[in-house]
Amino acid sequence: MASIAAVFCFFVGIALTGYVGLLVRGELVYHHKSDVIAELSDIRAKLELEISRAVAHGLGLRDFLGEFQGDPFEPDDFRNIATELLETNSSIRSIGIAPGNVLQAVYPLASNESAIGLDYRSNAAQWPAVEQAMRSREIVISGPVDLVQGGRALLIRIPVYPAGFTSQPLAERSYWGVATLVMDEDKLLSFAGILPVQDDLRVSVVSRADGGSTETLLYGSEIPEESDPVAVPLVLPGAVAWELLAYPEGGWQSAGKQVWITQFVGSVLALVFSVMTFLLISEIYRARSIALHDPLTGLANRRLLEERMQQLAAMCERSGVGFEIFYLDLDAFKPVNDNYGHSVGDQLLIEIGQRLQNQTREYDTVARVGGDEFIVLTPGSMRQAEKETFTARLAERVNAVFEFSGTHIDIRASIGSASYPMDAATISDLLRIADGRMYAQKARSKQAAPNLPKGGVPQAG
Incomplete structure (x- = not known):
């Protein structure tokens, strides 16, 4: 321009x-x-x-x-x-x-x-x-x-x-x-x-x-x-x-x-x-x-994300086609900063942003909305099977081992999703629901594997 x-x-x-x-x-x-x-x-x-x-x-x-x-x-x-x-x-x-x-x-x-x-x-x-x-x-x-x-x-x-x-x-x-x-x-x-x-x-x-x-x-x-x-x-x-x-x-x-x-x-x-x-x-x-945009990762920030969600919500009123959000949070991110320093933690956040972008389409939006929290916004409604497949693909890619300066760090992420307008009629309610489902999934993961090492533990290699 x-x-x-x-x-x-x-x-x-x-x-x-x-x-x-x-x-x-x-x-x-x-x-x-x-x-x-x-x-x-x-x-x-x-x-x-x-x-x-x-x-x-x-x-x-x-x-x-x-x-x-x-x-x-x-x-x-x-x-x-x-x-x-x-x-x-x-x-x-x-x-x-x-x-x-x-x-x-x-x-x-x-x-x-x-x-x-x-x-x-x-x-x-x-x-x-x-x-x-x-x-x-x-x-x-x-x-x-x-x-x-x-x-x-x-x-x-x-x-x-x-x-x-x-x-x-x-x-x-x-x-x-x-x-x-x-x-x-x-x-x-x-x-x-x-x-x-x-x-x-x-x-x-x-x-x-x-x-x-x-x-x-x-x-x-x-x-x-x-x-x-x-x-x-x-x-x-x-x-x-x-x-x-x-x-x-x-x-x-x-x-x-x-x-x-x-x-x-x-x-x-x-x-x-x-x-x-x-x-x-x-x-x-x-x-x-x-x-x-987020100054660290270059991803959309919460403000831009909400603007695009408002635009899609307005389009939904005319066309009836909604959208999906996937709320992602890294498990035990704090130990990474404590064990390796904030520079390594920053590189990890940048890597997560790139992995999410690689799994999404050009017109999807990947946003960083908190310290270790990300949201993926996809226009168009998905069937339940499609949502599960997409969530699994995101989790598989994000959970891959992070390599940095010869160190291999395990990564785990919890993901919660919500559909507009199926799950909520407002943007704030939609974010709240996706956030709640993300924490629910995080809790289930902890119960399923209580003895797994927390994030940030180096692997042999």
């Missing part, structure tokens, strides 16, 4: 150590994610700043274009302001002007000539964003899209609604056209610090449609959803539903000295606790064994 309890406590301790280890790993992952979110927040701030600067330039351009209300648009008229915008924001690749949604001017014109004359309404890729800006009268950011003149870019659509008079409400103004700021993808991402892999991180910009259920990669590295990336939202004009995602190349950090220390200390504590449990239970059992 002590071993089982110790093993159980050890494995419980190991399980608790594993659980605490998981908590520590979770804490390490949490801190790692917090660090990555802080890094993403810095990238987000740079990206939002650069796009917001471009939008601010676009609003200035919109005010400039508002001056063309009712006048024909001349492409050369916006060259100076376009040049200034590109010089102050290196992320702006080009600027396009589309009165009536037809692209009439692009700056710089070099490498963008093919885009002149583009009617946005006929371009399936670009028209939805232009139409959205026109109808909502708000700035719309879209992309990345494939450009007519080649390449991909992020587009900022700025609808132009010139005022017909001072303080004219926006809802009452007439649509003039749209200005488009083409953001250089590489420069924008480089400014924000978004690289394919940076500081062992995969960083990407994604857009979410359909309430966030559909994710589309815009920029950066592909990050599998099962990798559990961290995300921060991008707050951009036009209610753009973009997010920044990041995931470490080697996965989230879940190992460190804290984990090893936790597991080592937990394992040591589990081992110590299991050893202490083993020692404690062993001590409890040892103390109980001392309280319930």
